[in-house]
Amino acid sequence: MVLQKRLDYGFNGYQVPATPRATRSARKRVPFRKRFEDNQISAFDLLATVAGNLLLGKESTPTSSNTSSGEDQSAVVKNAVKEERRDGDQSLKVETCNQDRTDRKFFVSELVPQTNDPNYSSKESPSLLNDAHFGFASVITTSDCSERYDAQKLMNGKTESEMGSLPCKVETGPFVCGTTGDCFKPESQNKGLTYEELDRTDKISIGEVADTCPLEDPVLLDGKPPALVSSDSSGKARSCRDCNPCSSFPAKQDDVNVVSRDDDENSSGCTHPSPIKKPFRPTPRIGDRRIRKILASKYWKVAPRLKDVTFSNSDENVKPACCGRNSAYKRIRSERNYPFKKRKFLHCSSVSSSDGGISNEGISDSSEKSINGNASGVYSKMHGGAGESSSLADQRKSFHSMDSHVKLRIKSFRVPELFIEIPESATVGSLKRTVMEAVTAILGGGLRVGVLLQGKKVRDDNKTLLQTGISRDNQMDALGFSLEPNPSQTSPLLCPGGSPLTLPCDSPLPLARYPTTPGLANQVVCDPSPEPHMPNLGNFVESDHDSAPSPTDMSLEKSTTDSKALVAVPAISVEALAVVPAHRKSKRSEVVQRRIRRPFSVAEVEALVQAVEKLGTGRWRDVKLRAFDNAKHRTYVDLKDKWKTLVHTARISPQQRRGEPVPQELLDRVLTAHAYWSQQQAKQQLKPQQPETCLLLYNSTMRGSSTCDVVEKTLG
DNA sequence: GTTAGGG
């Protein structure tokens, strides 16, 4: 049945940058995390440090550079470091792409204070991998908090109802104080770590985090274990067997208190032919090479203020005190998540330059503002004038003064994971397109925004923020947004041009599948194990949901419903979501998946030609009914278009033709028929009355000779 | 809903 082998790619998620290009440029890991977390250093210190590192890497950095260890610096240097410096601003956004070991590392960009801190070590967190588990994340920042607390839970391999949702990180306060406690170990430790080692360290740190910081996770609502969950009980040494989503997934959440990305990591370790490594786990499938990433982990970040960090979240486990470094660590990890994804994408699909938008996804990372209030300026500058930035900043500034306005900043959203199946024979270009389409489709209509307040979903869209309590400052910390599958839209989108479920063998072209629907996902994807989020889709369907609001619409809707004009939220969230797919998405807000391309076979061409010869051009509906009535995927528009291309093809030299060659005989007939019917059309315009005989004559004549002359003579 | 034509 399957003519071609197909490669299935799973994408855990793409992160949609909250900010456009500006974002992608600068990214760097934050050295000071630990200290920062401990409140030993200020935001400015961090900024300065980062700046220093950059400069150092570049070559000369007089003032602020001694902060990072040589190794890091070198790494920084090696990896094209981008930095964005906005005039006069202290904020610095840096992005580095670590080429070596890229897979494992990435840097989180953040704003760094200007002060240098020698003590600070710029170790990067070893475990990037964890990010892979985050299905989706978005970050929201509220303006008024000077301190930010990030709490996120990592759900690894969660199968809960919430899986489908995209957690987002909410940050309060202008500055991200993300620091990692244990994760950032002394360089010596981190250096030279193997993947496994890295994973290990990561785990450890994570585990600690988990223990200490039971933050509310949306998942918890579902009655899931509050603690960080790792599907990987076995831990480090993972073998390919673990890669099997089925085995690793569902199980032991309870037992596991450590969140680990190992699954993904290890999966990469699994020998798989596919270029796509980490993100996907090889799934045993009938003869198909499937790489999938099944773990759809999600994490949720909450950024309560340090002081009154009362997570009123449904999760009882929440410890007020957890804010410390652990939280910071979490946050960092989450941010790192982005780069990871990006890498994944790049590596796997090798989508790069042309990947409109996708590669753009970036963490909106460092957009954090400096503590002092000029943040707004910085922000706007950094983001290259993204409209939202300035307004946002302003809003943030005025946060205190204007009680009626709630200001939020969503740093980024993640797109839910994608599953893609594509023939081995497909070109890279087609893969790129497929991925793009998948992403576009998801962004376009497959998602909607959910609002979480203290871990609870706010389902009543009609409530005002004030009523809900979102407007209250202290509530900000517990405010979260999530991207969730939008059932109403996803379903239709899932089957581009046909039913993916059937996996049309005849289609040489890539199919993109978006397992947003439980049933579909299971069937199409062939999950041995239930997709974590799949089963739970039902949960995402919020009672009051309207037909099919786009994500942006949703956010707008939510925020605007309030008469009080909640300015910031809408703008921000919209922007964030729109960033990547903007060009496409904007055009058609509904974002309907483009139908898969299905080249006409010679037989189809034959049928088409014959029908047109008989019926003539201009009666495409009849042609459809006559010759393609059974081909549901061929619309009369398709036939018309095909005829158009056939005519064109017939007129060009054979060398210029592409695709499956059409027999010259058919092309001749195309030209003949086209000429004839064109003439008929012209005549008709002249004389409305056209002898029926002509048609008959034509038809009888054409059979024998395909020369236009005959037709002409006959007609004449 | 169909056509026709540009993209």
Next chain:
DNA sequence: CCCTAAC
């Protein structure tokens, strides 16, 4: 194939 104007 998509999108749309025009019918």
